[in-house]
Amino acid sequence: MIVDRQGRRFRNLRVSLTAACNYACTYCVPNGKRLVAAQDELSADALARGVAYLIEAAGIERLRITGGEPLVSTRLDPFLRQVSQLGLDDISLTTNGQLLERKLPLLVECGIRRLNVSLDTLDASAFRSIARGGDLASVLAGMEAAREAGMKIKVNMVPLRGQNLDQVLPLLDYCLERGFELRFIELMRMGHLARDPNAFNQQFVGLPELLELIGSRHQYVQADAPVDATAMRYAIPGAGHFGVIANESVPFCRTCSRLRLSSTGWLHGCLSSSNRHYVGDLLDKPRHQALPALQRLLVKALGDKQDLAFSGGVTVMKIIGG
Numbered sequence: 001m002i003v004d005r006q007g008r009r010f011r012n013l014r015v016s017l018t019a020a021c022n023y024a025c026t027y028c029v030p031n032g033k034r035l036v037a038a039q040d041e042l043s044a045d046a047l048a049r050g051v052a053y054l055i056e057a058a059g060i061e062r063l064r065i066t067g068g069e070p071l072v073s074t075r076l077d078p079f080l081r082q083v084s085q086l087g088l089d090d091i092s093l094t095t096n097g098q099l100l101e102r103k104l105p106l107l108v109e110c111g112i113r114r115l116n117v118s119l120d121t122l123d124a125s126a127f128r129s130i131a132r133g134g135d136l137a138s139v140l141a142g143m144e145a146a147r148e149a150g151m152k153i154k155v156n157m158v159p160l161r162g163q164n165l166d167q168v169l170p171l172l173d174y175c176l177e178r179g180f181e182l183r184f185i186e187l188m189r190m191g192h193l194a195r196d197p198n199a200f201n202q203q204f205v206g207l208p209e210l211l212e213l214i215g216s217r218h219q220y221v222q223a224d225a226p227v228d229a230t231a232m233r234y235a236i237p238g239a240g241h242f243g244v245i246a247n248e249s250v251p252f253c254r255t256c257s258r259l260r261l262s263s264t265g266w267l268h269g270c271l272s273s274s275n276r277h278y279v280g281d282l283l284d285k286p287r288h289q290a291l292p293a294l295q296r297l298l299v300k301a302l303g304d305k306q307d308l309a310f311s312g313g314v315t316v317m318k319i320i321g322g
Contacts, residue, residue: 001059002295004302010058010269011228011257015047016066018073018263023096023133025120027158027203030192032132035068041263044075046283048082050261053283055086057294058259062090064116068263071099080110092116094156098134100142108149116183117143118156121167122174130163143180153180154243158187159205168213176240183231183243184210190271207232207249214242228257253306259298269301277301 003009020037021028029035042050054060063083070076070093083091092114093107100117107115119139120130127136146153155175159165168184175182186206187193193200211234214220220242223235230252231243246252253272260268265280277297282290 002298010259012062013060014064014066014260016263017070017075018068020072021068022072023131025131038264042265044078048079049283051083053290057291058298063088065093069096071095071103084110097139097142101145104145114152116154116156120157121164122170155180155182158185160203161205181241185245186248207244207246228255267301269304272306273304275304
């Protein structure tokens with residue numbers, strides 16, 4: 001087992017099926033141009049083989065399928081069918097929900113039971129302004145269909161000053177009423193926001209302000225969470241739970257267990273590091289050749305992790321898996 005001096009190891013793998021996305025969210029791509037698939041994206045077979053090798057080489061226990069937007073990828077069907085046979089404890093998927101209702105039968109068939117749906121507002125006008133793509137009604141319909149199918153749903157919201165701060169309480173109430181767990185994600189210093197601190201500071205909303213706002217309507221208590229969880233979790237007695245991924249306010253780098261594999265075959269051990277490690281050429285090799293080389297790269301990727309706190313990164317989150 002590959003473990004660093006802080007006792008961290010890779011348990012959670014996030015695989016980006018494609019860099020393409022049918023949205024162009026303001027905090028992700030400031031120029032408004034939708035991200036498209038990279039020309040050198042790996043096949044579904046190669047990505048699934050990468051997951052299998054990483055399970056053996058690193059002891060991966062949980063897999064999350066991401067993008068870009070994974071539901072737009074033609075790799076989704078074959079990839080899901082292969083990785084569902086690998087014996088993982090948990091396979092989940094992160095989506096913006098735009099195509100969720102259409103793709104739900106495939107997800108159910110392949111054993112997906114947990115979804116993370118990115119949703120920043122319940123106001124249709126603000127939705128169009130932030131996402132710059134899709135429509136709110138389709139997302140809400142997809143979430144309802146997934147709930148009826150028995151899916152466990154977490155909703156991810158990025159609070160942005162001047163854009164959707166007025167939606168914190170409405171979205172929380174919406175989620176509590178439906179049994180969804182809302183997670184507020186503090187804005188991250190990534191991509192253009194890492195290069196423009198003024199833009200970051202103007203929009204950033206931190207944990208203390210969020211809790212004060214929620215406390216104006218709900219009583220809450222802090223709840224238990226797994227040691228390597230990214231979210232601080234809170235219970236609203238008799239109503240449900242919410243969480244805050246407070247990467248700025250309460251850093252969680254000391255316990256991070258996440259590894260990311262991009263659609264083009266690069267391993268990223270840390271979002272705050274510009275280092276990356278190419279494994280695409282290893283995925284065509286037989287197991288006895290690939291695993292030793294892969295383990296050497298995993299040692300490097302684990303060494304890329306921050307000791308204390310996220311310090312920002314120029315990479316765009318969407319292309320390496322959120």
